[in-house]
Amino acid sequence: MLLSLLLIATVFAVGVLVGGVGIGGVLLLPALSALGGIPLHTAIPACMAAFIATGAVGALIYARHRTVDWRRAAGLCIGGVPGAYLGAFLLPHVSALALELGIAALLLASGWYALSRPRPGTPESGAPPPLRRTSLSVIGFVTGVGSALTGTGGPLLLIPILVWRQLPMRTAVGLAQVIQIPVAVTATLGNTAHGQVDWRLSVWLALALTGGAALGAKLAHVVPAEALHKLVAALLVAAGLFMLTELSSGG
Numbered sequence: 001m002l003l004s005l006l007l008i009a010t011v012f013a014v015g016v017l018v019g020g021v022g023i024g025g026v027l028l029l030p031a032l033s034a035l036g037g038i039p040l041h042t043a044i045p046a047c048m049a050a051f052i053a054t055g056a057v058g059a060l061i062y063a064r065h066r067t068v069d070w071r072r073a074a075g076l077c078i079g080g081v082p083g084a085y086l087g088a089f090l091l092p093h094v095s096a097l098a099l100e101l102g103i104a105a106l107l108l109a110s111g112w113y114a115l116s117r118p119r120p121g122t123p124e125s126g127a128p129p130p131l132r133r134t135s136l137s138v139i140g141f142v143t144g145v146g147s148a149l150t151g152t153g154g155p156l157l158l159i160p161i162l163v164w165r166q167l168p169m170r171t172a173v174g175l176a177q178v179i180q181i182p183v184a185v186t187a188t189l190g191n192t193a194h195g196q197v198d199w200r201l202s203v204w205l206a207l208a209l210t211g212g213a214a215l216g217a218k219l220a221h222v223v224p225a226e227a228l229h230k231l232v233a234a235l236l237v238a239a240g241l242f243m244l245t246e247l248s249s250g251g
Contacts, residue, residue, distance in 0.1 A: 007035040008208050015212020019058045020220040022155035022173040023110050023236065025051065028205070029103055029151055030239045038201070040099050044091065044151030045191035046198045048184050050205035051153035054213045055180025061217035062174040069171055073178040075136030076143070080154070083144025084183040088190025091149055100247055103150050106157075107240030113160045115233040131165060143179060148187035154179045173220065 010031045017024025028047050032038040038046075062068050131139075143158045150156075155176035162172035191197050 004035060007031065008204070010035060011205055011208035012212040015054060015209035015214075016216035016219070017212075017231075017235075018054055018153070018155065018209065019061070019177075019213030019216025019218075021216070022159045022176040023113075024156075025054075025153040026103060026106055026110070026150065026156050027235055027239055028209075030107075030243055034242070040103075040151075041092070041195070042198055042201070044099070044149075045088075045188070045195060046201040046205055047151040048088075048148065048153065048187040048191060049197055049199070049202035050209050051180050051184035052188065053206040053210045054153065055177055055184055057210050057213050058177030058217050059174075059181060061214065061221075062177050065221050067170050067174040067221070068178055069175060070178075072131060072136055073175055075131070075133045076140035076158070076175060076179050077182045078133075079137035079140030079142075080144040080179050080183045081140075081186045083141035083146075084148045084186035085144075085190045087145040087148025088187045089194050090145075091191065092195045094149065097247070099150065100243060103152075104240045104243040104247070106150060106152065107236045107243065110156055110160065111233045111236035111240060113163075115230075115237075131167075140179065144183050144186070147183050148190065154183045170220075177217070 011028065014024050014027050014031065017027070025047070029040065029043055032043040032047075033040065059068065139158070139161055143154050143161070146152070146157045147154045155173070158176045158179055159169075159172045162175060163169060167175075188197060
């Protein structure tokens with residue numbers, strides 16, 4: 001088999017996290033490296049292609065529950081598309097070591113964010129400040145560049161920014177599901193033009209991720225999210241420390 005059963009189960013679990021709480025997609029890279037021995041420059045384009053399906057499923061389910069702010073989504077996507085293409089253009093020119101260090105930093109920072117954010121269900125203090133179209137486009141551009149370079153799909157970078165801007169958590173996760181689609185499509189086009197995409201690996205990842213994302217998105221609307229967020233935080237920190245340990249030991 002192209003992927004082991006353990007790796008497929010791990011990818012499915014990552015899909016549950018992506019669909020349920022947004023952050024979690026970056027766990028794919030250490031999983032593919034540790035369990036599948038897949039190089040980063042092969043794994044990242046394959047992950048981005050797989051996130052097309054994941055974003056579509058997540059956005060559909062969140063839209064059905066009316067938790068997608070389409071006006072804000074449009075502003076984010078305007079900046080996300082050129083950002084993703086720029087990230088895909090830069091990817092072949094960035095060393096594997098720099099990518100690994102950047103991904104490990106993202107894992108640790110996101111784990112800290114998930115641990116320190118307000119508890120789900122905590123009432124918001126007043127209405128969130130309005131985000132102008134220009135601000136949304138800049139946020140989308142930064143998300144697109146970083147996502148294409150790290151293979152994270154978008155939510156990992158976008159959700160902390162939106163929550164920092166005082167958007168409710170469920171709104172932020174809904175927007176993160178939507179932005180995955182144009183970011184992943186554009187990054188995949190860029191990866192195809194400037195590099196190489198392992199389409200067989202992408203299909204396997206998409207199948208496992210999509211099944212998990214569908215389950216996670218449904219759970220997000222019926223189950224309190226606190227336990228899932230704590231799990232995500234623990235996994236992110238553990239994966240980041242694992243990658244840093246591997247790098248320091250020369251593995």
